[in-house]
Amino acid sequence: MMVESFGPHVHGLRCRECGREYEAAPIYTCEWCFGPLEVAYDYAAISAATSREKIAAGPLSLWRYGDLLPVRADAAVDLGTGFTPLVRADRLASELGLGEVWLKNDTRNPTNSFKDRVVSVALSKALEFGFKVAACASTGNLANSVAAHAAHAGLRSYVFIPADLEQGKVVTTAIYSGNVVAIDGNYDDVNRLCAELAGLYEWAFVNVNMRPYYAEGSKTLAFETAEQLGWQAPDHVVVPVASGSLLTKIQKGFQELHKVGLLDEEPQVRVSGAQALGCSPVATAWTEQSDTIRPVKPETIAKSLAIGNPADGYFALDAVRSSGGGFAAVTDDEVVDGMRLLARTEGIFAETAGGVTIATLKRLASDGVIRPDERVVVYITGHGLKTLEAVAPTTGPTATIPASLDAFHAAFDLEENS
């Protein structure tokens, strides 16, 4: 059997601010202007190497898009991440007065969040560079994923989290038996410590020195969406915003597909951002029509989105503005209502971030920003079992009764055979 090889078709790294180029190395900021570095591809080589047929014959994981990723797919750290279901959501759409709505259900990844995408790319690259230790600063989902992928790859791991994380995220990280370091502070404190540690140890910090490669993993959410829609881009996407990286990479993913010839028409995807009111620095800049993202101290149940000083906040804001999308900042009550609405109408249990995204969909639909004539894709990024605390106090049995027909009939006043 002929096995075709995938990627990498990479020139190196390029500064997003000044355009200076660097060799592909574990670095993340420009020496000249301190701008963020991102991967620079040889798009002509990708165009020549890839095709819809080759992708269709590839693995049922994100590695089917190996030609568009900055790592060697044949040596990937692979737990089976990606190619998650794109679910048509007619009941949710009709409840919100919308037309064609789809849910990209990334709760179905190996550690039940989209972070498996970025981590499998980052740790595959870490192995190429020869690192022996994986590390990250995390609001929870990234911690789960780094611990699991490090275990699978035989890497040691150090995972740094805020001490007040949900129990579901702490246990599902610690079970993989790497080092879990709970920091007495919020995510921005954790992140600051990790930036210092990254300068001291030869570790692959997935969201620090590996960040240019790591961030590319998020593009696969756009690749899969387009392929699952029959190689078409949607009209509108709704994406939760923490650091802002996911939103910008989803937009970039659709554009790249056109650039390498996998989408016939240039995509015109309106991109909308979702934040929780208790941590909404990007949504606030949107509302105030400002270019400045003012850092905030997070106070929300949507802890996976609780980044008060988002690294890619400006780029996310720019993506929403330039694409004609919108932004919403929703209350914690709306978040819980959003989780319930999604579960009740579509049978999908999302974590609080998913509640933020569904509540934003609802808000932007009622404001007329998202229209009934649009094909909308909503990104559900993490599983509800990770944040049981959010709904547990108000969710339980419909009735608790003795094991007798009389008790059942007393509790449920039903006609026979109904």
Ligand SMILES: [Zn+2]
């Ligand atoms: Zn620069």
